[in-house]
Amino acid sequence: MDIDAGSAPDLEGWAHTYSGKVRDLYVPRDASAHAGGDVVLVVASDRISAYDYVLPSTIPDKGKILTAMTLWWFEQLADVVPGHLVSLDVPAEVRGRAMICRQLRMYPIECVARGYLTGSVMPEYRATSTVCGIPVPAGLEDGDKLPEPLFTPAAKANLGEHDENISFEETAGRVGTAVARRLRETTLAVYARAAEIAAARGILLADTKLEFGASPQPGEPEIVLGDEVLTPDSSRFWRAEDWTPGRPQMSYDKQFVRDWLASPDSGWDRRGEALPPALPADVVERTRERYVEAYEQLTGRTLD
CATH class of the missing domain: 3.30.200.20 (Phosphorylase Kinase; domain 1)
Incomplete structure (x- = not known):
């Protein structure tokens, strides 16, 4: 074992x-x-x-x-x-x-909150000045703070497949309008609280993905936060003192792994059919250091 x-x-x-x-x-x-x-x-x-x-x-x-x-x-x-x-x-x-x-009845929605412009939405923004179909001001750079946090849901995909960004209207079509509104409100409330806590500890929360489920209680179901919450796997954390829009930000999360896979050093074409390669030992160690640093700086606790 x-x-x-x-x-x-x-x-x-x-x-x-x-x-x-x-x-x-x-x-x-x-x-x-x-x-x-x-x-x-x-x-x-x-x-x-x-x-x-x-x-x-x-x-x-x-x-x-x-x-x-x-x-x-x-x-x-x-x-x-x-x-x-x-x-x-x-x-x-x-x-x-x-x-x-x-045990919850999980909603088939990845509830994403974005406070900063970065990541996979950049090509769309550069082409249309929108983020997941939502208009935002033109002229922003990669890493700029958005005027206000955005709720950009995605439909959950099967293992090995890509999640699909969907509109609020499509979300409502999948879970109902009332639930979609509650998911949006709760996602943005969690993001606001988490971003405030992180900022006080010198960390910017660029974006995060949350998952919610419905409790089995009678009547209107209670929305419950499930899965992992605000970890380096589900969130993009940046060191505030190094934040400089217009270039890649120092990341506490697994963006470090994504960047290596996307680099010529990996020899991997993510658009091809080959599976990703193993990570080099130094990438593994530096990634672990990022996870530990994120935990210790956010919580003020030492990893046991």
Whole structure:
């Protein structure tokens, strides 16, 4: 059993049901043993993905860092939106990288908030002065702060496929207008709180991806924050003191891995059919350092 290498371990009392890009999900073999009701065990591996591929390399301690950051953010956001955490009473083999969480009906929407102009939306912006179809002022540079944060949802794709940016109207068509409005409001409220907290610690939150689910309670469902929250895998963090629009920003997140894959050094064509190559040892180590630095600077805690 090699959890650190990213494999899904056998866990006593839990049945493995799903492996995603980074996380493995388990359900209890005996539901009556858990007072929290319908629950799922979420285990964060050390796998890393980029451009919708799971890479053959792993990042040591990544799963522990993602879990610790998510737990910290749940604390900071408790008055903004409820989280799906039930307990940390998890099997010893996955302690530190796993959470017992509420079973939710997840909305098929990636809820993205963008506070800065950067990343995959740049070609669209340069051509049309829009971001995911939303008009923004002309003349901005890569890395500029947007006049106001934008909600730019995407439709979830199957593993190995690309998420598809969709309009608010398309989102409403998939989940209903009332839910779409609540998802937009909650996403932007989470972004506002997180950006404020990060800025106080010398970090800019350029953008983030959130996932929400509906609780099974009767009546109007409660929207609950699920999955990972504001980690280097789901967010783009920049060092505030180095922020200079018009050039690539120093990133705490896995943009470092994306940049290497896109460089001639990797020898990989993301538009071709070949799978991504393994990361060099120095890229693995520097990526781990980025994750640790992001966690420690944001939380003020030292990684155990």
